[in-house]
Amino acid sequence: EPEVTQTPSHQVTQMGQEVILRCVPISNHLYFYWYRQILGQKVEFLVSFYNNEISEKSEIFDDQFSVERPDGSNFTLKIRSTKLEDSAMYFCASSEGVRAGNQPQHFGDGTRLSIL
Amino acid sequence: AQTVTQSQPEMSVQEAETVTLSCTYDTSENNYYLFWYKQPPSRQMILVIRQEAYKQQNATENRFSVNFQKAAKSFSLKISDSQLGDTAMYFCAFMNWGGSEKLVFGKGTKLTVNP
Numbered sequence: 001e002p003e004v005t006q007t008p009s010h011q012v013t014q015m016g017q018e019v020i021l022r023c024v025p026i027s028n029h030l031y032f033y034w035y036r037q038i039l040g041q042k043v044e045f046l047v048s049f050y051n052n053e054i055s056e057k058s059e060i061f062d063d064q065f066s067v068e069r070p071d072g073s074n075f076t077l078k079i080r081s082t083k084l085e086d087s088a089m090y091f092c093a094s095s096e097g098v099r100a101g102n103q104p105q106h107f108g109d110g111t112r113l114s115i116l
Numbered sequence: 117a118q119t120v121t122q123s124q125p126e127m128s129v130q131e132a133e134t135v136t137l138s139c140t141y142d143t144s145e146n147n148y149y150l151f152w153y154k155q156p157p158s159r160q161m162i163l164v165i166r167q168e169a170y171k172q173q174n175a176t177e178n179r180f181s182v183n184f185q186k187a188a189k190s191f192s193l194k195i196s197d198s199q200l201g202d203t204a205m206y207f208c209a210f211m212n213w214g215g216s217e218k219l220v221f222g223k224g225t226k227l228t229v230n231p
Contacts, residue, residue, distance in 0.1 A: 003160065031217060042120075043207060045218035056216055091161065095217070104151065105219060107161035 002026045006092050006108035013082055014116055021077045021111045023092030032075045033093040033105060034067065036060070043091065049075065079113075087115045118143045118210050122222035129198045130230050136183075137193045137225045139208030145169075147213035150184065150191045155224075156204040164206070167191065169213070198229045 005024045013019045025032050034046040047057040049067050066078045075094075079086055089110045096103040119142045129135035141150070152164040167175045167184050174182050179199075183192045195202055208222040 033218070035219070035221075042223050043209075043219075043221040045220070048217050056218060058218070104163045104166060106163075107153070109158075109160040 002106075004092055004094055004106050004108035006090075006111050008111060009109065010112045010114070012114045012116060015084055016081050019079050019082055019113065021079075021090050021092075021113070023075045023077070023094075023108055024073050025075055025092070025094030026096075026106055027073070029094035029096050029106070031055075031095045031097070031105075032067075032069070033095075034077045035091040035093065035107075036088040037091065037110075038085075038088045046077070082113075082115045084115050086113060088113060118145075118148075118212070118220045120208050120210050120220055120222040122206075122208055122225050124225045125223070126226045126228070128228040128230055129195075131198055131200060133198055134194060134196045135198055135227065137195075137206050137208075137227065139191045139193070139222055141189050141191065141208070141210050141220075143189070143210065143212075145212055149211045149213060150182075151209040151211070151219070152180070152182070152191075152193045153207045153209060153221075154202075154204045155207065156201075159204075161207065165193065195227075200229050200231060203227060203229045 007022045032049040037043045047061045048055045091110045092108045093105040095105045121140045148169045150167045153161045154164045155161040165177045179196045181194045205224045207224045209219040
């Protein structure tokens with residue numbers, strides 16, 4: 001069964017540094033998402049992306065965050081200047097089409113980001 | 117804004133027994149979707165079961181079934197004949213019907229199936 005893959009599985013970065021988290025969504029999927037989970041807290045929505053643009057973002061997704069689909073397969077999340085509070089598990093997800101309730105989101109294993 | 121509450125941080129069950137995980141949610145919408153996702157240790161989150169709010173019939177997927185009580189805004193997951201491979205974090209999630217495609221998650225319930 002096709003899977004969403006995320007790299008790296010664990011990223012350790014100094015505060016203030018830029019970090020890029022990478023995801024390869026399922027190949028025929030058209031909607032892409034990033035979520036994060038701070039340790040001990042809920043999984044929170046960050047952003048959704050469709051047709052090469054952001055379709056929705058949360059209040060967490062401020063100017064320090066950006067997403068990109070640089071080629072036909074990768075979907076990246078960039079944090080420009082990391083803060084301690086960015087430490088979390090970041091999940092990428094993708095879905096086949098618009099009606100995601102009928103075409104559910106498939107998740108990757110996550111990238112654990114640790115900011116020192 | 118929608119919220120999802122899972123009141124059981126941890127649960128355990130003996131193999132082959134039945135366990136029910138609780139989930140309540142808050143919304144003013146009439147049409148929406150509800151999901152249960154499972155995340156085994158060090159593995160990706162996978163969809164277990166989903167329910168459309170306009171359907172009165174409770175969803176069932178093999179050993180997994182839900183008790184959807186729309187008026188009470190309750191969406192519990194029942195796992196029958198529990199297996200060791202059911203050990204995982206279980207997340208309840210909500211999505212609006214139409215408009216936003218984002219999932220709103222609960223904090224999760226850690227389920228351990230004991231041999």
